[in-house]
Amino acid sequence: MPVTDQLVEGANLLLVGMGIVLFFLLVLVFATLAMSRLAMALDKGPGNAEDAAPEQQAIAQGEEVSEEIVGVIAGAVARYRADRR
Numbered sequence: 001m002p003v004t005d006q007l008v009e010g011a012n013l014l015l016v017g018m019g020i021v022l023f024f025l026l027v028l029v030f031a032t033l034a035m036s037r038l039a040m041a042l043d044k045g046p047g048n049a050e051d052a053a054p055e056q057q058a059i060a061q062g063e064e065v066s067e068e069i070v071g072v073i074a075g076a077v078a079r080y081r082a083d084r085r
Helices: 003-042 054-060 067-084
Strands: none
Touching: none
16 A cells, blocks of 8 residues: 555544544533533522522622621631631
C-alpha cells in the first residue's frame, strides 16, 4: 500500500474520530443543560426564597441588612481567622 493511501486513510480516521468525540461532547453539554433546567423547575425544597424566613428574603432581594447582623458576622469571621492561626 503506497504511503499516500495510508496518509489519506489516516486523515479519514482522524476526522471520523474527532467527529465522534465532538458529537459526544455536544450531547453531554445539551444533556447537562437540560438536567439543570429540569432540576431548577422541580426545585420546590426548603431552600427557596419564598419559603425562607423574612430576614433571608430581605437578603435575597438585596435589601439592607441590620447593623446587628453585620456585627455578628464580622465577629464570627474574626474568631474563625483567629482560631486558624
